[in-house]
Structure formats: C-alpha cells, structure tokens
Amino acid sequence: MNNLLYFVKTQNIRTDHRVHKELKSISIKCTSLKVIYNSNDDVKLSYPSKKIEIIGGAANKNFFLRMLGALVFTFKCLFIASKEKEKDFAWVCDPVLFILVYALSKLGYKVIWDHHELPPSWVLENSLLRKLFSLSYKESFFNIHANSSRQEYLESKINYKAFNSAIIKNLPSLGDFKEREFNPIFQKLPNDKPIAYIQNSLIKERCGGEICRALFDLGYFVVHAGSSVDQSYMKKHVTEKEMSDNLLLCGSLKLSEINYLLELSSLTLVFYRSTSLNQKYCEPNRIYQSMALNTNIVAGDNPTITNILKDYPNSYIAKTDGSDVDLIVEAIKRTESVNKVHYQYSDYWEGYADDFEKVIKS
Numbered sequence: 001m002n003n004l005l006y007f008v009k010t011q012n013i014r015t016d017h018r019v020h021k022e023l024k025s026i027s028i029k030c031t032s033l034k035v036i037y038n039s040n041d042d043v044k045l046s047y048p049s050k051k052i053e054i055i056g057g058a059a060n061k062n063f064f065l066r067m068l069g070a071l072v073f074t075f076k077c078l079f080i081a082s083k084e085k086e087k088d089f090a091w092v093c094d095p096v097l098f099i100l101v102y103a104l105s106k107l108g109y110k111v112i113w114d115h116h117e118l119p120p121s122w123v124l125e126n127s128l129l130r131k132l133f134s135l136s137y138k139e140s141f142f143n144i145h146a147n148s149s150r151q152e153y154l155e156s157k158i159n160y161k162a163f164n165s166a167i168i169k170n171l172p173s174l175g176d177f178k179e180r181e182f183n184p185i186f187q188k189l190p191n192d193k194p195i196a197y198i199q200n201s202l203i204k205e206r207c208g209g210e211i212c213r214a215l216f217d218l219g220y221f222v223v224h225a226g227s228s229v230d231q232s233y234m235k236k237h238v239t240e241k242e243m244s245d246n247l248l249l250c251g252s253l254k255l256s257e258i259n260y261l262l263e264l265s266s267l268t269l270v271f272y273r274s275t276s277l278n279q280k281y282c283e284p285n286r287i288y289q290s291m292a293l294n295t296n297i298v299a300g301d302n303p304t305i306t307n308i309l310k311d312y313p314n315s316y317i318a319k320t321d322g323s324d325v326d327l328i329v330e331a332i333k334r335t336e337s338v339n340k341v342h343y344q345y346s347d348y349w350e351g352y353a354d355d356f357e358k359v360i361k362s
Helices: 017-029 063-082 098-106 121-125 127-139 148-158 184-188 208-217 240-246 255-264 285-292 303-309 325-336 349-361
Strands: 003-009 032-038 049-051 089-093 110-115 142-145 165-167 195-199 221-225 247-251 267-270 297-299 315-317
Touching (some): 003 017, 003 063, 017 032, 017 089, 017 349, 032 063, 063 098, 089 098, 098 110, 110 148, 121 127, 121 148, 184 247, 195 208, 195 255, 208 221, 208 325, 221 255, 255 285, 267 285, 267 325, 285 297, 285 303, 297 303, 297 325, 315 325
Parallel strands (some): 003 032, 003 089, 032 049, 110 142, 142 165, 195 267, 221 247, 267 297, 297 315
C-alpha cells in the first residue's frame, strides 16, 4: 500500500500550478492521496482534503505572525498524521516546515521533502536553526529540489549531500497550451501600442518600477497578471497618470488567459533583483511558458535564468538584474532589432514520470 499525505502551505492554492501538477503526478503513483493545506483562498480539489486555518493566514507579511502560523500549521498537521492508521508516505512542501519533516519521520512516515525554494537566510545563518534544518534534511526519506543550483547551495551550507534526491523543475505540462481564452478585461488593451506582458512583478523584488519606466519610455502598453502590486514602490519610478494610461492590472488569470496574452504581446520581461538567493536562483514557470509559445523574452542576468535561455533564440539577457533602467531599455531595443524565429519547445512536466515512480515506489 502506498498511502500519501500531502502537506502544503501556499498563498493561493487555486493558482499554485506546481502544486496541482504534483498532485496529479502523485495520484497516479499512489494508492490513496489526502491533501492537508493552508491557503488564503479556497478551492475544491479532486482529492480528499482538509484545510487548516492558522493565525495570520498563509505568507503573512508580519514575521512573527508568519512564524506563529507555521508552528500552528505544523502541530495541527502532526495531530492529523498521528491519527492515520497507515503511516506510509508524507510529502511536505516548504523549507520552513523542517520541524514537521523531522516529527513526521519519527512518527514512522517516509518523508518526501519538496524544497520549492531555499529556506530564508535567517534559518541558515543561525547555528541552532541550521542544525535543526540539517537533522530534518538527513531524516528525510527523499529530498526534491527545484533546480541544481539551489540544491548545491543548500547542501554546501548544511555540509551534507542527500543520498536520495531529485531535481524537479517547475516545467509546464503538455496540456497547458491547448487553450487560448479571452478575458473581458482584455477589451481595455489598446490597438495602437505594442504590448508587454509581466507577471507578479510590480514589487521591488521583481523590479516592476524599473521595468515599467523602461517600457513607458519606449511607448509600450503594459499588461500585468497577478496580485503582487506595491503602489508606494511603483510611484518612485512612474506617475499615477502613466500607470492609468499605460498599465492594465488583470489580477489572477487562468493559464489559458495567460497563453492568449503571451501570444498577443510583443515581448515579456522577467527580472528578479539579486537581493536574496531565492531571487538569484529562481526558475519561474513563466519563462518556460513563454518559450513554449515563442514569445520574445527580456530577462535579468540571474545565473539560472541565463542558463535556461542560452539556447532560446527569441530572448535577450540584460546586463542587469533589473535595477538599472537604462540597461533594461538597451535590452528591449536589442530584442526589437532581431527577427523572431520558430523554436520547438520540448521540455515538459510529464518527463518527470519516472522520478515520481522512483520516489513513491522506493
């Protein structure tokens, strides 16, 4: 019997595409699957599930509320796990939940620790927390990482290399590109300006102010998907009138709607300010989605993004992480000067079928 409990704490489970892809892949390989989650939204899943309410919700901006929420989530999850008759597999998504990982292993579960990202720097810089994290890492039955750069960095910090591990990138699924869907809000898009698509980028960490400054100066209309908007930061780079005239905020969109926008747009921009290791080593799914749709991409010089795009002809790497407007402008102009060529994308999530087989059948 391969029964699996899936634990995840995510800001919006409805739009967390990696979680949905994982659940689908896991459900094929295990006998039974139960999802225990915390999220600021709600969704009817295709699997038995239990939503756990915590103080402050998921990803609270207040550090102490966020940590208190993680502890409450941990103890409630342990209570649920301890009542299970069959203690087979437990899949934990979140590097901060290392106490949950360790405790589940002591309850007799084979714990699969899914590191969607690196733990916060305060975990690795504190000797006690780093030791606890290392103990949990060693106790894990299997460790999964989003890319090799993050795994190598993490294991160098805790001075331990996992024997059982796999790299599972946030690649798109084969079915992600079958549909194009028009959202009524798209009626507000202009017909007389080139369109640039950005996603969850209107915050300092993703250089949205600098991106919009560069695009507005070059005559672009910007369409933004996602809820990451910091108005006070944006106003340091662009005026309210500029945003009103040249920026469309779409909120959360379905993949089919994003497909529509990416095909409509002249280019998309992806920048992550190199102020944290998760930013530096990020591999966003929208890079792969844009490649699959042959969209022109202008991106920052983060090492992982540079590596992804090295063979993609319709891209240009700016000589900045996004903090220099002039270098963003230069990159956009270089992209405009090159004719787009057809690119046959072939790297899909379904290619990880053997990895899921290996993890759950081990």
